[in-house]
Amino acid sequence: MFHIEIEEIVKTKSRIKMMNLEGEMIMRFRSIFIIFLSILLMSCSFNSDNHEVKDNPIAIQMKNQTSPKIVFLTIDSLMDEPLKKAIQENKAPALEFFIKNGQYHKNLISSYPTMSVTIDSSLITGTYPEQHKIPGLVWYDEDEKRIINYGNGWFEILKIGATQFAEDALYQFNNIDLSPQVETLHEVLDKRGKVTASINAIIYRGNYEHTLNIPKIISKPTGLPDQYNTFGPKILSLGAFIRQDENNLHLLNRLGLNDAFSAQELKYMLENDTLPDFTILYFPGNDNTVHKKGPMTTKGIEEVDKQLQEVLNVFPSWKNALDHIVWIIIGDSEQSKVKRDxxxxxxxxxxxxxxxxxxxxxxxxxxxxxxxxxxxxxxxxxxxxxxxxxxxxxxxxxxxxxxxxxxxxxxxxxxxxxxxxxxxxxxxxxxxxxxxxxxxxxxxxxxxxxxxxxxxxxxxxxxxxxxxxxxxxxxxxxxxxxxxxxxxxxxxxxxxxxxxxxxxxxxHGSLHKDDSLAPIIVTGTNKSIDHIRIVDLKKWILDLLR
Known part of the structure; x- marks a missing residue:
């Protein structure tokens, strides 16, 4: 069992410096439409104030009774120190609210490589890559004798080809490459009669067939198909490709693969009383900000917190959000500073x-x-x-x-x-x-x-x-x-x-602790978890929803 250190988090003095990003052009743009597709689909993965990993199992314990529904939020590249800084500067009131009303641990251990596709595969299957078979964001397929790229920068995607990239990212990733020998959270919960949802999550395989509609602005100039069929949970939302709220207009930024779109989809389900037993929701924006500005920036946290405030404002009061929902908020990995030279x-x-x-x-x-x-x-x-x-x-x-x-x-x-x-x-x-x-x-x-x-x-x-x-x-x-x-x-x-x-x-990407540890915030459950690792969260969630 771990102890809550809310006061330490809130009172931590600002001690963090900002960093900057440089980029380098490698080749000319082939087509503005292909570039647009590449950019919009890219994805990269408790108590003590030091950064040492605790080797002993730590259990999540709460005073409240287990709630009937779970909302699981992944904030890409959310990290302990900038989170504390944002709270100290009163720039993250929603995240501060969840921490004050729940439990916090800063050393959730990620998967490896510490890239979103591998991490999210471990999260949703409860296995490391030897079982789920997603090796990284970029890898070489010996059988097909080609490089698989799920979105590691649009320069690489342009060379590999937009059509092949779209096939890998929109279809093959979930339906072929993710091993059929492991079950996802959505598949297991569906067998138990539980309804689940996935909003902008990269890995979403489930038991229901869905159609992803490719916007004409992309399909016509690139020759991509108008549609891709895929399998996901009963409720699937993935930007402009498929959404629950037809009035969700947050589509210009990465065609809906953004924080505002994710928050609007969750608000829509809350407002229409369609929130299922389990919802996993992905906020990608912070990752891009940290890549550019460095690990200590709070800008991405401030932006995602605004979206969380919008979600909490759906309720009569923020406290009401805790009454019937278990909220789980995690970062998927850290990012470490890259030298400037x-x-x-x-x-x-x-x-x-x-x-x-x-x-x-x-x-x-x-x-x-x-x-x-x-x-x-x-x-x-x-x-x-x-x-x-x-x-x-x-x-x-x-x-x-x-x-x-x-x-x-x-x-x-x-x-x-x-x-x-x-x-x-x-x-x-x-x-x-x-x-x-x-x-x-x-x-x-x-x-x-x-x-x-x-x-x-x-x-x-x-x-x-x-x-x-x-x-x-x-x-x-x-x-x-x-x-x-x-x-x-x-x-x-x-x-x-x-x-x-x-x-x-x-x-990120490495095995080092500088890339491998992330915060986890939990409200509304007294169910313990044996180990604070991303690979252990699936079993814990299944136990919560028995």
Whole structure:
């Protein structure tokens, strides 16, 4: 059980500095319509005042009785320190209200990579990527021999092609790539006779077929289909593609994939008494602001708080909002500061691996190609697609770059991790004599300091990398292929051919705690949760709605 620290949050003195973003043009615009499509669909993933992760399970406990309905709000890249700053400056009254009337924890552990698509897949399935099979925002499909891009910057999307991107993001993501071997919250709750809704959430697979209508301003000039069929919960809302409130006019900004649209859809259901048993709602705006202005900005929090105020104003009083609804508000991950100096901050993997022939985004795989690079901001996958090269040689080149924290790969049934500035290799696999705080057992061998592990009487304690073994294992088993994972040190970001760049701003993706921890606010339930991890929230929610 954890303690509420409302006074500490409210009274915390302002101590945070702002940061800025720079960008770089890579190619000319091909079509304003394609650019518009790319931009609008892009997505990137308690009590103590320090930033150390608590290894012991912490339970969410409330005095109130469990409410009959749940509203689950994800605020992209919501972080503890700027949230405290916004509250201290009286710029986030709605979030302050929820905190004062609920419980707060700042160390909710994310999935890995810390990119929204993987995180949200873990949230809705209760599994890490080895089961849900969404490896990241960008990855290489060995069977299809092509790069999958769900929206990692419109420069990459332009090269891959808007039609292929739309197919991946609007259809394949939920209906094909998300493993059918795992059930989503919507699917399980529907079997129990519960009605669920998804509003602007990236992952929404359910048992009901819906039609996504492509606006003509996009479909005509690009040649995209007028419609895509998809499966979702009984109530599905996804910007201009499908919505509940036909009078919801918040469509110009990213065609409705914005905070104002999300809030209006929730208000519509509240006002019309159609709020289902479970609603998951996504607020994406803060993520873009943090990427541009840096991790300590409060601007995005202030904007989303205005939308939450609009929602609370639907009720006779804000207190009435707590009477029949469990409110769960989370951030999906943190962003960490990227250094301003591009020459130093950006790890261009094409330069590090310039001795190899690297697959280009807009080309099919040829016999000459040896490697594929898919950068997910502060982590990257590097694929060996030629039998004529050695992964160990690739690893040796990567180890020379001091900005790379470590390199990981699979070898037989063992996970291998090496670092450029630490000796030896760290090895691990599931099931062994060592146990962590999440009741997971491991066999470990070698230099454990590479992942900052401490062992006390066969108990694993995690340091800079929360739940490191399970999260890294999940990414290494998330899809087929002979590949490496590289993870950047704080302050640095990977780039590939046309990757987004966030110098002077914020970025995520890595396993490091600077990217991996987020706040969670809960009101209206006394139901405990065993561990404060995103991967554990599905089971907890299902228990709440029994």
């Amino acid at each position: 591009k020459e130093n901050a950006l790890i261009d993997l094409r330069e590090v691996l310039s001795d190899y022939h690297i697959l280009k985004l807009n080309e099919s795989v040829s016999k000459e190609d040896e490697l594929v690079i898919t950068a997910n901001e502060r982590m990257a996958y590097i694929y060996k697609i030629s039998k004529d090269i050695s992964l160990q040689d690739v690893i040796s080149k990567l180890q020379k770059d001091e900005r790379i924290a470590w390199i990981a790969w699979k070898e037989n049934d063992m996970m291998q991790v090496k670092s450029g500035n630490l000796d030896g290799v760290f090895q691990f696999k599931k099931e062994g004599d060592f146990k962590d705080a999440y009741n997971q057992t491991w066999f470990i061998k070698g230099n454990r300091s590479i992942l900052d592990l401490t062992i006390n009487q066969n108990q694993i304690e995690y340091g800079d990398y929360p739940d490191a073994l399970a999260r890294l294992y999940g990414a290494l088993h998330s899809h087929k292929g002979d590949f490496l994972i590289v993870d950047a040190k704080p302050g640095y970001e990977f780039i590939g051919e046309s990757s987004p760049q966030h110098t002077g701003g914020g970025a």
